[in-house]
Amino acid sequence: MTEKTIKIYSAKLISPQRVIDQAIVLIKNGKIADILEEDIEIPNAIHIDAKGKYLSPGFIDLHIHGGGGADFMDGEVEAFLKVAETHVKFGTTAMVATSLTSDKANLLNTLKVYEEAHLKNKRGAAFLGLHIEGPYFSMNQRGAQDPRYIRDPDPDEYREIVQSSNAIVRWSAAPERKGAIEFGRYLRQHNIIPSVAHTDAIYEEVVEAFENGYTLATHLYSAMSSVTRKNAFRYAGVIEAAFLIDEMDVEIIADGVHLPAPLLKLVYKIKGPDRIALITDAMRGAAMPPGPSILGSKENGLAVIVEDDVAKLPDRSSFAGSVATADRLLRTMVNVAEVPLVEAVKMLSYTPARIMNVLDRKGSISVGKDADLVIFDADFNIHYTLVNGVVLYERT
Incomplete structure (x- = not known):
């Protein structure tokens, strides 16, 4: 019929x-x-x-952890489906499910659960693949990532993970870590996008990383280096490198909290709508009432508090994830950052589709x-x- x-x-x-x-x-x-x-x-x-x-065009979220009380690290098909069904109500039609820093066993299980959820997902935003965030990060820039699991890239480990599934489409890492350049090259050989994240790299290290496949900066400004001084000399950091490398794509958490209006305007002015993807980076507290929540797995995740439209560590010393939805990103870019509507929509559809190599079927x-x-x-x-x-x- x-x-x-x-x-x-x-x-x-x-x-x-x-x-x-x-x-x-x-x-x-x-x-x-x-x-x-x-x-x-x-x-x-x-x-x-x-x-x-x-x-x-439907909104495409390249970096999202959860929503509606569920997180992809819960290790349950129902959690994957809940996140997809929650965010579709706010205009997200496709998403890249994102993990958190964990041990190898948890990552392998997340991939297994993703593949089952992908087949069963009929009522939510479509899954475009899995984004592994960590564990190869800078300890100093870990943010709310669990320090117990942060380590250097291990070829035996990441090869096993990549070869276990075709679902991985991007992987965030700190390029200054030992073995990270070889790791980036390996990912590119398998059509996976390496992304600079949770990093203390200096400009020169980012340039080398870019030349070896790291073409995307994960949540620009969040958990990454800016100008530093060593022995009286100044060094440009990841933020400056992302601005100076014209061909580098960036994603920003445009919730109006992680980045205030001046920084949203600055990123837009320098990178433009063709190089910016708007992301929620949402955790399980998205579309939920304020109050206590958990970042990561409900079994062994990090206790956080949701207030002021953002998730925070309990001591309120740091943000611990976003509770944004895609409509909020659009509203913020137009009303707060004063970006033209057409270009704001482009950063939430066309540009992320191009970054994820699905522009032939999505994004416009x-x-x-x-x-x-x-x-x-x-x-x-x-x-x-x-x-x-x-x-x-x-x-x-």
């Missing part, structure tokens, strides 16, 4: 270049079948009246691409989320 055509009309369509008023999008078999500027009759079509609201509203779409109003409230042409959220 042929799937019915879905017709979305009276929409302000957001393309990577402009907003098209009164656009009509036709969806068939989960794909975008046509984009029209003049109305036509489609017999037996399912109609969605956008009522003048914005029609956007184009004929032949997956019908991953979001309808939102002028206040960035999500009214519809469609994944592969299926309405998974409708605001009531």
